[in-house]
Amino acid sequence: MKRTAETPAILRDLRSLKVVVIHPQDQDGEELLAQLQRIGCDVEGLVLAKAAEYFAEHGLSAQTRAIAEACGVSQRLLYSLFPSKAALIEEVYNREIAGIFKAIWFVKLKDRSVPLEQRLIDFYRDYYESLLTRRWLRLFLFSSLAGLRMAPTYTDAIVTHALEIVVTEAAHDAGRDVPSKIDELTEIGWTLHGAISHLVIRRRIYSNDNSLPPEEVVALNVRAFLVAVPSLLPMPEAAG
DSSP states (O other), X not given: OOOOTTOOEEOSOTTTTSSOEEOOTTSOHHHHHXXXXXXXXXXXXXXXXXXXXXXXXHOSOOOHHHHHHHHTSOHHHHHHHOSSHHHHHHHHIIIIIGGGSOTHHHHHHTOTTSOHHHHHHHHHHXXXXXXXXXXXXXXXXXXXXXXXXXXXXXXXIIIHHHHHHHHHHHHHHHTOOOOSSHHHHHHHHHHHHHXXXXXXXXXXXXXXXXXXXXXXXXXXXXXXXXXXXXXXXXXXXXXX
């Protein structure tokens, strides 16, 4: 049966994007997009979710034809949503890499009414569970292998600020000064942050699991960091 241009077929579970859109081959992508949006479909969000899933499993080097096929849409519709592959990748970064970070984490890390050890454990346990997923990690690593700026951009915009807070709060708690050189400060912060990052790579990329739950490993790393802090940070300068 011939499909009419006025009625694109939406099949089964559209929201999960298991089956997205069967589109008339002769229909303009922008026209089809407008029709789908009129019936309340978040087409861009659905395509981004599927594209992120595809990139995480296969890398970022695929041609747009393969990406469109994986997303269940035509190239026309894909280009109606994103003018280029680079634009699609940028939106995947905004949604799947940077967009998952919770700004409230910064606020909670600075809340000195809560003991520092508990603040750090709470932050890194939540960071491990809700952000450092297998898909997030694979996107992050594939983008680096492809020479893209996702990882440096995320590190500069988000991680560096988190490290500054962690080290500043640790210095306050230990009665030490904060290093005057930002490079030294961030390297001290990476001794903890890097340990958590390596933990999740071992568990979710290498599949190197063991019987010790990750939340316990997080707590061990936090305590080790706090014990080391006094030896890593400078003593306060004497007044006068």
